[in-house]
Amino acid sequence: MAGAGLSPGVQKKTFFRGRQWPYHLSLTVTAVVIAFPLLYAALIATQNNTEIFAFQLTPGSALKSNFDAVWFGRDFAGAMWNSTIQTFVVTIGKTVLSLLAGLAFVYFKFRGKWVVFFFVLVTLMMPTEVMILAMFRLVSGFGWQDSMLAITVPFLASATGAFLFRQHFANLPSELLEASQIDGASPLQFLTRVIIPISWNVIAALFVIQFVYTWNMFLWPSLIIRDENKQVVQVALQTLTNIDGALTYGPLMLAAIIASIPPAIVFLLMQKPFMSGFAIGQNK
C-alpha cells in the first residue's frame, strides 16, 4: 500500500479531467448534510426555550445566559479540567509504554519473547467493556472510586500501541542500530536520540487516536466516578439535561459543542502527520 497517504504530491499531480462543478456541488451538499446536526446544535445553543419552541431559525438571544448556566451554574469548567488531565496522562503514558514495549520487541532477543508477544496479542480481543463488572468490583476494591487513578491507570497499556511501534521499528533500516551501537548508546539513548526524532508521524497518529478515545470515554467513568466534582466532561453532560426541574435545550447543546472542541482541535492540528502515520500503520 505504498503511497496510501492522503497528502497530495505522493501521486501524480493530475487533476480529475472533465467538468468539476458537479463534484464541487455534490461535495458541498454532502459536507453540509454531515454538518447539519452540529450546525443545528450551534443554533439551539444561542436560544432560550421560548425561541426554541417557536422554531426560530435565526440565532437567538440567550448565548450568554446559556454559557453562564453551563460554565458557572454546573461547573462545566471543572469537568473539562478533569477530562484534560485524564486525557493527557493516558495519552502520554500510553505512548511511552508503547515505545518501550516496541523497543523490547524489535531490538532485543530474549527467551520467551514469543509467549509475551502472544500474551499481548490476545488482549486485542479483550475489550474492557466485556469485563466491566469485574473491573468495577476490582477497582472499587482498590479504593479508587472517585479518583483520577481509576480513569487513568487501567488504560496506560495497549496492544494497539505496542504493535503499532513494533511494526514501525521493524520497518526502519537496521543500520540505525549498528551505528548507535558503535557509538555505545544505551537502549534509552537510542530511543530518544535516534528513533523518536524520525518517528513523529507514528507518534502523532497514536496520539490523535488515543486522545480522541480517552476524551470520549463514557461508560467506565460513569460507573466508577460518582462525585460530580471529579466527573469527566462526557458524563457531566448528563447533569445538563435537566436544570431546575425542566428540560433545557440551549445549555445542553452549548455544553456538547464545548465538550467537542479539544478533540476537534487535536484532530485538525495533527491531521497531516496523523494521515501519513496512519498510512504507515496500515502498511502491513
Place this chain on the structure above:
Amino acid sequence: MLIGLIVAAILGPLYVWQNNDRPSAKRYGLGSAIAVLGAAVTPIAMGQCAFAAETTGVDHLFAYTLMAGGAWLALIALQSFFDRADGKKSESAAMTGEIRTGGFRMGWWVPWALLSPTLIVLIVFLYLPAIQTFTLSTKLTRLGAPKSVDVCFGNFTELFITDPWKLVAYPLIAVGLIYGARFWMNRSEPGTLSRKGADVATVVAMLSVFVALYAMFSPGGGEQVAYRPVYVTTVIISVGIVAFGMIGGLAVAYLAFRRIRGGSLYRTFLIWPYAISPAVAGVLFFMIFDPTAGIFTHTMSSVFGIDVPNYRHNAFMAQSAIILASGWKILGYNILFYLAGLQTVSHDQIEAALLDGASTWQRFVKIVLPALSPITFFLLVTNLTYAFFEVYATIDFMTKGAPAGKTSVAIYEIIRVGVNNGDLGRGAAQSVLLFAAVIAVTLWQFRTSGSRVSYGGS
C-alpha cells in the same frame, strides 16, 4: 465427565495426526495427555458442579462444551510447541518483528524491564478482570455484598431454551450448512451457475448462524430470562449501524477521492465527526428527534403533514434514531479509511470505470469493490466493535433502552442487570456471552484476513 475425558483422549492423537508433519508415538501420547488435561481444567476448577445430582441435560451440555474448548485450546498450544521444535521458527520471528542483525546484547532483564509496565497493566486490568468475569458468572452475588452463592451454569442456562437436544441440534445444523457451502464453493468453477448457487448457499449458511442463535436464546417464561429480545435488538442495531456507516462511508469517499481543487479541504469537512464522542452524538440527535422541540418532528408535521410518533415510545423510530446517530458518528472514520483505500486502487482503472457511462455501476462492483475488500473487511470488524460497545453512550442519552427494552442492546443490558439491579453474577454471565461474540468475530477476522480477502496492490 469421564465420557468427555475419554473422548478427548481419543481425539487428541487424531488432531496431532491431522496437523503434524512428523507424527510419532511420543507425540500421539502427548496429544492424548494434553487433550485430557485441557478438557479437565474447567470441570475441576468448577468442582464438577455440572455433574452433581439435580443437574439437567443443559448443564451437562455446557460442561461438555467447555471441556471441548479447553481440549482444543490445549492442542493448539501443543501444536505451536511442535512447530517450534520442528524449526518452523521463521514465521514467529517475522510475526514478532525481530530485526535480522543482532540487537542489543545486554542483561536478560533489560527487555523485561522495558516490557514490565505494559505487562503489569495488562495483567491487573485485563487478564485479572477477565478471569474474575468468568468466576463471577457462576455465582449469584450482589454488588457491594461480600456473600455469594455458587450456581454453576445457572446464570447461563436461564438465558437459553430448556431443551438440551434442540440446543445441540441448532448450532450443529448451522455449522453443517457452513461446511456444506464451503465444500460446494471449492467444487465449483468461477463464473458458472454452480458458483452462483454456492454464493447463495454461503449467504444462507451465514444467516443460519443468526437464526440458530435466535432459536437458542430463551424467549422467557417460567424461570427463564427473556434474552431473545436482547439478542434481536442487538442484531438489529448492530447491523443497522454497520450497514449505514459503511455504505454511507464508501459512497461519500467515492465522491470525494477525486483530485479536484480544494480536495483536502472537503475531506476535512467530511471526516471531522471522527472526533465527536458517542455521547455528544446522542445529545445532538436527542435534540433533532425531540418530540416537542426537535426540528425533525416539527418539519415532518408542518411541511409534510405527517405526525411522527414519539421516538421514545415507538420501537422502530427509537432503533432508527440510534442507528442514525451512531452511523453518523462513525461515518467520518469510514470515509477516512475508504479514502486511503481508494488511493491504492489503480487510477486508470477507476477513471475507466467513471468514463464508461453505460456500465459504471458494473465496473464499480467488478473493479473498485474487490480492490477495497481488505479495507471493507477491517472496517466491518471495527464498526461491529463500535456497534457492540460505544453505542452505550448514545443510547444512554437518547432512549435509555426504551421503549420496553427495544433499544437495550447487550452492553446496555449488562449494565442494567449488573449495576443498576446490582446483580453481578447474572450481569457477568451476559458479559461472557458478549465476550464469546467478540472472540468469534476476532478469530473470524484472523482466519479470513489471511486467506480470502484480496490484498491486491499491497
